[in-house]
Amino acid sequence: DIQMTQSPSTLSASVGDRVTITCRASQSISNWLAWYQQKPGKAPKLLIYKASSLESGVPSRFSGSGSGTEFTLTISSLQPDDFATYYCQQYNGYSYTFGQGTKVEIK
Amino acid sequence: QVQLVQSGAEVKKPGASVKVSCKASGYTFTSYDVNWVRQATGQGLEWMGWMNPNSGNTGYAQKFQGRVSMTRNTSINTAYMELSSLRSEDTAVYYCARYIAAAGKVDYWGQGALVTVSS
Numbered sequence: 001d002i003q004m005t006q007s008p009s010t011l012s013a014s015v016g017d018r019v020t021i022t023c024r025a026s027q028s029i030s031n032w033l034a035w036y037q038q039k040p041g042k043a044p045k046l047l048i049y050k051a052s053s054l055e056s057g058v059p060s061r062f063s064g065s066g067s068g069t070e071f072t073l074t075i076s077s078l079q080p081d082d083f084a085t086y087y088c089q090q091y092n093g094y095s096y097t098f099g100q101g102t103k104v105e106i107k
Numbered sequence: 108q109v110q111l112v113q114s115g116a117e118v119k120k121p122g123a124s125v126k127v128s129c130k131a132s133g134y135t136f137t138s139y140d141v142n143w144v145r146q147a148t149g150q151g152l153e154w155m156g157w158m159n160p161n162s163g164n165t166g167y168a169q170k171f172q173g174r175v176s177m178t179r180n181t182s183i184n185t186a187y188m189e190l191s192s193l194r195s196e197d198t199a200v201y202y203c204a205r206y207i208a209a210a211g212k213v214d215y216w217g218q219g220a221l222v223t224v225s226s
Contacts, residue, residue: 001169032211036152043202043219044144044152049212087152091211094157094166096142101151 002026002090006099012107019075021102023088028068032091035064035073038101039084047086048073078104109133111203111217118223124191127220129203136184137161140206142213143177143188145199153199157206158186193224 003026013019023033031051036044046055048064051071061076075082083106088099114128129141143155156167158177165177176189186203200219207214 034212043216046212046214049210096154098152098154
């Protein structure tokens with residue numbers, strides 16, 4: 001199976017900060033990568049798909065980039081509602097895997 | 108509107124099996140794959156497998172091969188995930204989700220079903 005490595009595991013930031021989360025794949029996945037936001041007790045919410053496509057209704061402060069094995073999720077100006085855990089997931093082949101998650105905490 | 112409604116919480120003994128259902132509405136059930144994902148308390152998301160409701164074809168994560176079965180009943184727009192030989196480490200919230208293969212995205216999720224494995 002393809003392994004996905006996210007970094008950092010935890011990130012402390014303030015409202016208004018620019019935040020970047022990285023996800024690395026153990027082999028090339030082209031652009032078959034999605035990013036999700038999850039809050040406690042809730043199902044994940046899709047933010048970005050195909051590495052850089054913004055899901056409908058998601059604020060434009062979220063953006064994704066990358067291809068092959070290295071990907072990033074950027075929040076341009078962190079808002080109070082953005083404190084949550086973020087996961088990447090690869091969709092290459094027939095076995096899909098998540099990164100271990102990045103918790104964005106209030107500094 | 109698209110909805111995925113899952114069955115309720117279950118408590119099972121070690122060694123037993125559990126079958127979680129996921130009823131789809133608001134779209135053509137056979138047009139999109141269903142993925143199953145689980146999350147133990149305080150842990151990350153773990154992908155379990157996918158099922159194509161049209162063909163019945165499935166693909167499972169290696170970790171669950173031989174222990175998981177994903178099926179469907181197209182007459183009632185419902186997907187099922189059955190996990191056998193349960194152990195305490197299987198205690199988790201189990202989610203079903205709609206997967207759009209052409210876009211490589213899971214866009215709708217069920218509310219989750221808590222499965223507790225305890226003697």
